Amino acid sequence: MRRYTLFQVDAFTTTPLQGNPCAVLPDARGLTEAEMQAIAREMNLSETAFVLPSDQADFRFRYFTPVTEIPLAGHPTISAAHVLVEEGRVPLRNGQATFTMELSVGVLPVEITSRQGNVTHVVMTQKKPAFGRAFEHGEIASVFGLAVGELDPRYPPQVVSTGTPQLMALVKSLDALRHIRPDWQALGELCRRGEFFSAHLFCLGGFGPKADTHARHFAPEAGVAEDPFTGSASGGMGAYLVHHGIKPGPRLHIEQGHLCGRPGEGDVEIIGPPQDIQTVKVGGPAITVLRGEIILP
Secondary structure, three states: EEEEEEEEEEEEEOOOOEEEEEEEEEOOOOOOOOHHHHHHHHHHHHHHHEOOOOOOEEEEEEOOOOOOOOOOOHHHHHHHHHHHHHHOOOHHHHHHHEEEEEOOOOOEEEEEEEEEEEEEEEEEEEEEEEEEEEEEEEHHHHHHOHOOOHOOOOOEEEEEOOOOEEEEEEEOOHHHHHOOOHHHHHHHHHHHHHHHOOEEEEEEOOOOOOOOOEEEEEHHOOOEEEEEEOHHHHHHHHHHHHHOOOOOOOOOEEEOHHHHOEEEEEEEEEEEOOOOOOOEEEEEEEEEEEEEEEEEO
């Protein structure tokens, strides 16, 4: 029998059972792609992260939702980095560490901060944002059970990708965000027609006094109804806000998950001017809540 060590980590929080849970296999050598997908389906979380050797970077990361592999993901990166430090695979020096990860979209750096040997913050660098197709407000509002007037008319719903194409839409208020009721069939059709992976709706402000934004994220095509905290989309959201002049940046404090019972917080840093953003960094804390083994034939 083959035995694989598995961790479950809650990302973008320091409180167990909040933030976004992710399963991490820190040594996934020997697993086939089909087995990785089956494990992700078994864990039934938004994503499961698999760490593998790389000849291009320090590690290769692969991310699977319950139904598909995705090219870039935020909370699995935060979670996997947290585990690699806890397991001694990434050494700390003066409370700091960096490593590179190979993804299908390229090689990207990860930065880690710790205190007294415990990881306190993980930051992932995402790809240069690409601003894609814009949509009419009415088309988007109807899919999410909103009145057209509940979307901010000044800024178009738009696909943004920092590695994964996702729809960004600015909602006028936290109350409107609270009352979103997606039409799942219509949303799936919109994702396919618009050639984006998932939808990120957000408002300015939030539950906490430091919050620049509060968001909700929906990914039915990935087998995820609502994602508690979405690091990849947070990067795209930050780029959208600065690009359109809604927020000056370069740093934003973000919230997500409160409206589905798993509150989380993180931060986004925008590198470069609004019309030529070079990269986006997304960071936050994490905490391990489970250690175990997966036993396979």
